[in-house]
Amino acid sequence: MKTTMKLMATTCLTLTATLAVAESHMADEMTIVSWGGAYSASQNNAYHMPYSEMTGVNIINDESSAEAVAKLRAMNEAGNVTWDVVDVVASDAIRLCDEGLALEIDFDEQLAPGDDGSTASDDFGDLLVSDCFIPQIVYSTTFGYRTDLVGDTAPTDICAVFDTETYPGMRSLEKRPINNMEWALLCDGVAKDDVYDVLETEEGQAQAFAKLDTIKDSVIWWSAGADTPQLLADGEVVMGSTYNGRLFALIEEQDQPVAMLWDAQVFDLGGWIIPTGLSPEREARALDYVRFATDTQRLADQAKYISYGPARASSAPLVGNHAELGIDMAPHMPTDPANAENTFLYNYEWWADYRDDLDAKFQVWLSQ
Amino acid sequence: MSDTTTGPVLAADGRPLKASLNRALRRQKLRAMMLIAPLLIFILVSFVMPIADMLFRSVENQIVSDTLPRTTALLPDWDGEGAPDDMIYEALARDLAVAVEAKAHTRLGSRLNYERTGISSLLRKTGRGVDEIGETPQDVLEGVNDIWKDRDAFGRLIGTSEWVDAINAWDGEDSSTRIAPEFNANSSFAEQFPGTTSLYASYVLQSVSEEDNPLGEKPWPILFHVLAQELPSATPPSDVPEELALALREAATALDGVVLDDPRAVFLDIDDDWGDQGVWTTIQTYGPAYTNGYFLNSIDMQKGLDGPEWRPENEQIYIVLFIRTMIMSLTIMGMCVLLGYPIAWLLANLPDRKANMLMILVLLPFWTSLLVRTSAWKVLLQQQGVINDVLVWIGIVADDGRLQLINNQTGTIIAMTHILLPFMILPLYSVMKTIPPSYLRAAKSLGATNWTAFWRVYFPQSVPGIGAGCILVFILSIGYYITPELVGGTKGVFISNRIAYHISSSLNWGLAAALGTILLAVVMLLYWMYDKIVGIDNVKLGG
Numbered sequence: 001m002k003t004t005m006k007l008m009a010t011t012c013l014t015l016t017a018t019l020a021v022a023e024s025h026m027a028d029e030m031t032i033v034s035w036g037g038a039y040s041a042s043q044n045n046a047y048h049m050p051y052s053e054m055t056g057v058n059i060i061n062d063e064s065s066a067e068a069v070a071k072l073r074a075m076n077e078a079g080n081v082t083w084d085v086v087d088v089v090a091s092d093a094i095r096l097c098d099e100g101l102a103l104e105i106d107f108d109e110q111l112a113p114g115d116d117g118s119t120a121s122d123d124f125g126d127l128l129v130s131d132c133f134i135p136q137i138v139y140s141t142t143f144g145y146r147t148d149l150v151g152d153t154a155p156t157d158i159c160a161v162f163d164t165e166t167y168p169g170m171r172s173l174e175k176r177p178i179n180n181m182e183w184a185l186l187c188d189g190v191a192k193d194d195v196y197d198v199l200e201t202e203e204g205q206a207q208a209f210a211k212l213d214t215i216k217d218s219v220i221w222w223s224a225g226a227d228t229p230q231l232l233a234d235g236e237v238v239m240g241s242t243y244n245g246r247l248f249a250l251i252e253e254q255d256q257p258v259a260m261l262w263d264a265q266v267f268d269l270g271g272w273i274i275p276t277g278l279s280p281e282r283e284a285r286a287l288d289y290v291r292f293a294t295d296t297q298r299l300a301d302q303a304k305y306i307s308y309g310p311a312r313a314s315s316a317p318l319v320g321n322h323a324e325l326g327i328d329m330a331p332h333m334p335t336d337p338a339n340a341e342n343t344f345l346y347n348y349e350w351w352a353d354y355r356d357d358l359d360a361k362f363q364v365w366l367s368q
Numbered sequence: 369m370s371d372t373t374t375g376p377v378l379a380a381d382g383r384p385l386k387a388s389l390n391r392a393l394r395r396q397k398l399r400a401m402m403l404i405a406p407l408l409i410f411i412l413v414s415f416v417m418p419i420a421d422m423l424f425r426s427v428e429n430q431i432v433s434d435t436l437p438r439t440t441a442l443l444p445d446w447d448g449e450g451a452p453d454d455m456i457y458e459a460l461a462r463d464l465a466v467a468v469e470a471k472a473h474t475r476l477g478s479r480l481n482y483e484r485t486g487i488s489s490l491l492r493k494t495g496r497g498v499d500e501i502g503e504t505p506q507d508v509l510e511g512v513n514d515i516w517k518d519r520d521a522f523g524r525l526i527g528t529s530e531w532v533d534a535i536n537a538w539d540g541e542d543s544s545t546r547i548a549p550e551f552n553a554n555s556s557f558a559e560q561f562p563g564t565t566s567l568y569a570s571y572v573l574q575s576v577s578e579e580d581n582p583l584g585e586k587p588w589p590i591l592f593h594v595l596a597q598e599l600p601s602a603t604p605p606s607d608v609p610e611e612l613a614l615a616l617r618e619a620a621t622a623l624d625g626v627v628l629d630d631p632r633a634v635f636l637d638i639d640d641d642w643g644d645q646g647v648w649t650t651i652q653t654y655g656p657a658y659t660n661g662y663f664l665n666s667i668d669m670q671k672g673l674d675g676p677e678w679r680p681e682n683e684q685i686y687i688v689l690f691i692r693t694m695i696m697s698l699t700i701m702g703m704c705v706l707l708g709y710p711i712a713w714l715l716a717n718l719p720d721r722k723a724n725m726l727m728i729l730v731l732l733p734f735w736t737s738l739l740v741r742t743s744a745w746k747v748l749l750q751q752q753g754v755i756n757d758v759l760v761w762i763g764i765v766a767d768d769g770r771l772q773l774i775n776n777q778t779g780t781i782i783a784m785t786h787i788l789l790p791f792m793i794l795p796l797y798s799v800m801k802t803i804p805p806s807y808l809r810a811a812k813s814l815g816a817t818n819w820t821a822f823w824r825v826y827f828p829q830s831v832p833g834i835g836a837g838c839i840l841v842f843i844l845s846i847g848y849y850i851t852p853e854l855v856g857g858t859k860g861v862f863i864s865n866r867i868a869y870h871i872s873s874s875l876n877w878g879l880a881a882a883l884g885t886i887l888l889a890v891v892m893l894l895y896w897m898y899d900k901i902v903g904i905d906n907v908k909l910g911g
Contacts, residue, residue, distance in 0.1 A: 070875065098488070098492065166383070354485055357683075359874065
């Protein structure tokens with residue numbers, strides 16, 4: 001009997017102690033959600049490690065950004081949000097903000113001012129596309145091509161994608177209407193400024209599909225960002241669209257015979273949101289983290305590890321050399337003036353409206 | 369003849385034996401129930417309830433009437449011609465003022481955008497402009513009497529004095545014991561000013577949900593707008609605080625001749641689409657709390673003005689996908705039977721050492737990650753891949769005529785057959801293991817040829833294994849989406865890919881739930897047919 005009592009008492013004590021430890025543990029731990037791979041690694045080097053060192057907060061990496069919107073909604077409905085800071089693309093941030101799942105940010109109050117003295121909202125400028133979204137990087141969706149498979153004249157123009165005579169062979173495009181519809185119209189003679197006006201009409205959509213029809217038989221459709229680099233490396237495709245950071249890794253780190261096509265590339269943004277429904281302490285810590293991680297120096301630091309441009313104007317002059325390869329990163333940035341001669345601005349608001357409708361039509365078109 | 373048959377049989381304690389037996393059994397049943405209770409509760413909580421909840425979303429549509437209660441109450445009477453009348457714009461102005469404070473208007477926008485493109489940005493835009501309604505009367509009133517600048521003016525005017533005291537006391541309480549007192553309106557005021565009262569009640573709810581004291585917050589401008597509208601036709605009640613009664617009377621004279629904001633003009637000024645009949649039809653059609661819209665959508669139909677109608681041809685996709693999913697799953701199932709049967713036969717009939725070796729080969733891929741196996745197929749099947757390279761090297765196909773084996777239906781069928789093969793082999797093997805080899809020998813000794821012995825004696829006994837394997841493979845393949853997404857290209861994707869898209873990307877969970885419900889119903893129907901034709905007793909998962 002005595003032994004049993006003792007055993008029970010010990011168990012109780014251990015349990016209480018464990019709970020207490022778990023409780024205090026919770027206080028200096030935060031979960032940050034991102035995309036994984038080289039991108040997460042760059043964040044780890046540039047943001048997480050210095051922040052942990054400075055504050056003692058232990059950062060847990062979760063690689064669920066691809067399903068972030070759905071998971072955040074489910075967590076919110078269940079009333080148990082386990083994520084503190086989430087890395088999403090701008091269009092997802094708008095969706096999350098619309099759904100009331102992301103915290104609205106007062107940029108000038110809650111973010112650090114730029115090193116050059118500008119306020120945060122001036123420093124980020126036009127990149128503040130949603131009230132809930134703190135931009136971090138600028139990336140481009142652009143084309144890479146096999147230098148050994150395109151013949152003597154390397155493509156310099158986006159319309160090479162639609163020119164199967166000069167550049168025979170397969171291409172890879174993303175399996176969704178976004179970007180593809182715009183490129184199709186651009187190459188069908190629509191002026192850059194009119195693209196979304198044209199795409200709003202039934203005729204304009206038909207025109208874009210008709211243009212895509214001309215290459216439909218030579219397209220491999222991708223849904224994961226790693227697909228195009230792999231297809232290019234295997235020589236499965238002559239050219240293909242993907243994110244510029246992936247192409248940088250393929251060209252500079254893996255030394256494949258691939259080159260980048262900087263024309264009509266589509267700018268997009270990656271950045272942070274903070275979920276709603278956090279306890280005040282966790283929310284304060286999350287805000288503290290993003291304030292640190294999006295200051296001028298930290299954003300410039302990330303560019304040492306991956307070729308995505310910092311979202312702050314004040315960070316651009318601080319971009320240095322690649323941490324391992326030692327090459328100058330500035331010419332590889334989508335924001336570099338030489339690369340950004342002819343870019344295409346992606347219209348978030350427009351796609352927020354037309355995405356559901358056009359996606360249905362795109363799927364029908366694909367299956368025909 | 370004996371007399372023991374008269375009257376019920378009694379137990380030793382004198383009670384009827386039947387009742388006594390029942391009692392004993394009941395206790396036993398209860399004990400059995402308690403033994404399975406943990407599992408039962410676990411299944412209910414973690415399996416049945418979530419599924420039911422998800423399926424329920426396919427008809428649930430309360431978001432529209434919850435966000436726009438006043439508008440949806442009026443809309444059923446709208447004739448659907450042109451733009452609705454001013455009453456409805458007025459109701460919408462009040463609803464949206466509340467919704468914007470609760471940040472619910474953008475959520476409604478994404479819901480309605482599934483039905484009509486453009487509503488998402490329309491509501492987002494309107495949310496930024498709707499709060500100017502009411503600024504005109506607010507300025508007039510605040511100019512006449514400073515009491516309107518007091519943040520608690522509306523509360524003291526509309527609420528009973530008990531409620532005012534209660535809410536102030538609540539505000540001073542500790543946060544752990546805070547349950548806000550229910551709003552109580554002064555009944556004579558409510559009678560004269562129903563619109564103001566109802567809007568103020570919404571205002572109170574919103575403040576309280578943010579844990580703020582409604583008497584300490586700035587009143588919304590729209591409250592002044594509604595008050596000013598109701599003032600001319602109302603007789604100010606006498607039982608409100610004196611200074612407020614005075615202010616009300618002053619207000620009536622001050623507002624005389626002031627032109628109030630016209631909600632219709634404000635809305636049209638924000639966006640012309642508010643004059644568009646289509647936008648209003650959408651809100652009217654999706655006003656009810658439950659809708660069959662998602663189900664119609666998932667069979668390529670939509671709610672039209674005169675009942676369900678087909679969607680435009682360039683938006684019809686789901687029926688095609690359902691049929692394709694069925695056909696391809698059946699094909700994969702057939703391939704699994706063809707390939708799995710001989711392997712299972714070998715497994716069951718080889719000497720143990722060799723059979724074990726073979727078994728490991730069957731199970732090894734089973735233990736490998738699904739993604740790795742799928743990616744391996746990519747390397748093998750692509751045009752510059754191993755298989756094509758070998759075929760070109762042998763000379764069977766020309767270098768410029770390499771076979772297209774992936775990113776189409778062929779790719780999906782090959783990869784999925786490989787992945788699902790163990791689910792066919794294992795039940796087949798366990799059934800074949802129980803068929804005594806002596807039966808075949810007996811058949812042969814009676815003069816049967818090899819084929820006859822197999823077909824007439826062995827095969828019928830292995831049918832339960834085929835049945836079990838087929839059900840497993842078919843049901844698994846119908847719900848697969850990772851493999852088709854990776855190797856299916858455009859023609860090899862399943863309905864589950866669309867369900868996954870609506871769950872994770874478009875957030876249209878209602879449509880995803882409707883598609884899932886239909887898929888579940890189809891599987892149930894097939895299962896029922898299978899039971900009728902083959903009989904479910906003829907299925908064996910093990911010896």
